Amino acid sequence: MxxxxxxxxxxxxxxxxxxxxxxxxxxxxxxxxxxxxxxxxxxxxxxxxxxxxxxxxxxxxxxxxxxxxxxxxxxxxxYASFWETAALFAARNSIPTHTTRQLQEEGIDGSGRLPLIKYVCARILWIFGHSYVYRALLKKFLLLFFxxxxxxxxxxxxxxxxxxxxxxxxxxxxxxxxxxxxxxxxxxxxxxxxxxxxxxxxxxxxxxxxxxxxxxxxxxxxxxxxxxxxxxxxxxxxxFDWYADPSFMLSREEFFSRMGLDPRKKLITYTAMGVWLVKHERDIIRTLYRLVRENRLSQQSQLLVRFHPAYPDEKRILQTEFPGLVVDQPGVPEGEERDAWKADWRFSTDDVRQLASTLQHSDVVLNCGSTIILDTACFDTPMIGIAFDGDARERSYWASAARLFERDHCKKVLETGGVRIVHTEEELVKALDSYLDDPSLDSVGRGKIVAQQAGSLxxxxxxxxxxxxxxxxxxxx
The missing domain is CATH 3.40.50.2000 (Glycogen Phosphorylase B;)
Structure with missing residues (x-):
């Protein structure tokens, strides 16, 4: 190499x-x-x-x-032709990974299992995709359509x-x-x-x-x-180059003032992935909101939820359902396209500064397996991975947050010990209390994530x- x-x-x-x-x-x-x-x-x-x-x-x-x-x-x-779109479908579904298997069951947009004909085709592609000779021949054929x-x-x-x-x-x-x-x-x-x-x-x-x-x-x-x-x-x-410049971030005072946060309290930040990936995300937020509001944690805390910009209605919905919840939603959709995953989302340098400041000044960051894990590790901020569905009781593995940390790209990160995975509310409270009381816990593991995934910042x-x-x-x- x-x-x-x-x-x-x-x-x-x-x-x-x-x-x-x-x-x-x-x-x-x-x-x-x-x-x-x-x-x-x-x-x-x-x-x-x-x-x-x-x-x-x-x-x-x-x-x-x-x-x-x-x-x-x-x-x-x-625009992509019908045949180009079909070729991309075949190529993606022939990748022999557990992540691909999950996408076949949950749908690319979180709507559930693919329609029957597409699902059967996808499963056949995935099964045969375990043969590299088959995939090599398939790629040569699919390339003809571009x-x-x-x-x-x-x-x-x-x-x-x-x-x-x-x-x-x-x-x-x-x-x-x-x-x-x-x-x-x-x-x-x-x-x-x-x-x-x-x-x-x-x-x-x-x-x-x-x-x-x-x-x-x-x-x-x-x-x-x-x-x-x-x-x-x-x-x-x-x-990640921005993260190596301390002057790039807002000070704690500036950040807390901008977000309307209480500087006397610990800050717990949940970075949302969106309901297309996390079906019961609102139930997870409801659990966190309740723990904070009922003072169930070892230290006085407040909750910040940072949403992906592709869900413009979530901020209004959450603030209506959870009074006092602080919600941050960066980015701006460009043009008239408002489809969540087709819009060209704009993140300004100030949006990047806001993200960096959020991760730096949070006491604990929680998520269900997004790339924010890597960003957070750059600031040595404690992280908790939520592998259950909050107050909901989801029976299907393919619809549960429990599946997300089992995707192929997450496995190496979990091996570092830099992220604590919780499967119940009791484990969540214990992990939050541990990090709020001692943020240095698992710092070595977070350093391994940076070395493994980001290199020299x-x-x-x-x-x-x-x-x-x-x-x-x-x-x-």
């Missing part, structure tokens, strides 16, 4: 190199084009970097990227020396990677999150080089997708830029 080399090793010496970077959406833009990333590219004066962006966002993205020295062009806009010709004009006109896909499972990225491979243009693919390779990304078009957040994801790429380890580079988590975006530039140099020499 490749190691990221010092900055001087990325200097370009064989003339101007043209790089083409495809940006899937606003979240990718904010997470990739961090200050250190842009600074490295600004220093690489013999590199021309073109960023492909959605046509509808050209003006806005240009205002952000052009001043940093990046060229911006709109990519061809075409329209790579959309990018012919761009690739002919700009003649990139290297193409970078900021995801490897979005339709536009698959099309671009396929088109690039057809023209024998070197490619880099990036994983977006810790669960991609075990739930949604079958690496339909394996890029020439793969950039991942950590060694765990690198091992998944090798084990599940047979991707060569010597073509994987670990760069860290770029969006503060330098990931720089490592990402170096890795791209070094690949451009070595592939074109």
């Amino acid at each position: 490749h190691k990221v080399t010092p900055l001087h090793a990325t200097a370009v010496s064989n003339g101007v190199k043209t790089l083409l970077i495809n940006v899937f959406d606003y979240a990718v833009l904010k997470n990739v084009f961090m200050p250190r990333f842009s600074a490295v590219f600004a220093a690489a004066r013999e590199t021309r970097c073109i960023v492909l962006i959605p046509a509808s966002k050209r003006e806005e993205f240009s205002e952000l990227l052009t001043p940093l020295g990046f060229e911006v062009i709109a990519r061809p806009q075409k 329209d790579a010709h959309l990018y012919d004009e761009i690739l002919i006109q700009h003649k990139p020396d290297l193409v970078v896909a900021t995801s490897t499972y979005a339709v536009d990225d698959i099309r671009l990677l396929k088109a690039s491979r057809t023209r024998r243009i070197p490619t880099i693919g990036m994983t977006k999150s810790w669960d991609n390779l075990t739930s949604k990304d079958a690496l339909l078009v394996p890029p020439d080089h793969l950039l991942v957040h950590n060694d765990v994801v690198a091992a998944e790429a090798s084990f599940f997708h047979r991707y060569p380890r010597d073509r994987i580079t670990v760069v860290g988590v770029p969006q 503060g330098k990931a975006s720089e490592h990402l830029a170096r890795a791209i530039l070094l690949t451009a140099e070595t592939e074109t020499t």
Whole structure:
């Protein structure tokens, strides 16, 4: 596996190199084009970097990227065809993991088991997917359905020396990677999150080089997708760079004042995942609300619930049902699209600051298995994983919060001992009291999570830029 080399090793010496970077959406833009990333590219004066962006966002993205020295062009806009959508369905459901099995039972939107015909197809794909030979042949067949010709004009006109896909499972990225491979243009693919390779990304078009957040994801790429380890580079988590700067966060006084919190009380924060994943999330919140209101804990506490922005009605519902509950809901949906999982959600730098300040100043953070586990570990804040359904009594494993920590990407984290999993209200009270009385408990385990999942905080975006530039140099020499 490749190691990221010092900055001087990325200097370009064989003339101007043209790089083409495809940006899937606003979240990718904010997470990739961090200050250190842009600074490295600004220093690489013999590199021309073109960023492909959605046509509808050209003006806005240009205002952000052009001043940093990046060229911006709109990519061809075409919604996924029926056959492309079907191919993605087949690819995802052939990934032989427990996470995929869960998604087949709960539905991609939490609506329950897939419709019968889709469910039967998904189960067959999953069963046969345990054979890598079968999956390799399936991927070759499915790739035929993706329209790579959309990018012919761009690739002919700009003649990139290297193409970078900021995801490897979005339709536009698959099309671009396929088109690039057809023209024998070197490619880099990036994983977006810790669960991609075990739930949604079958690496339909394996890029020439793969950039991942950590060694765990690198091992998944090798084990599940047979991707060569010597073509994987670990760069860290770029969006975590903010967490290494103490001046970036609000002070405790500022944060508590902004949120209307009582500085005399301990702060318990529940980071919600949404009812599509956690069916009984309101019942879990009801349990926490009751424990705090009835003073069942060892110290005077208050409850903050942080919601995913894709649930705009939850804040009103919760504040009506639970008087005095403090609810934070960051992000803004862009455009007229209001479908929870199709809207382009905007997280400003202040939203990131709000999240960082929340995790830093909370005394305990609770959730049911979201990526917030990794963010929280960066601040050494005690964490509790809730593996029961609060006041509800759910009999189905597939609908219970108990299943979530059994997903493949959560298992390595649990092995560190940095998260306490609770299965009953009694265990929840005991864990809360332990952490409220002694926040240093399990600190070693939280440190292991950071080392395992995030690496060296503060330098990931720089490592990402170096890795791209070094690949451009070595592939074109």
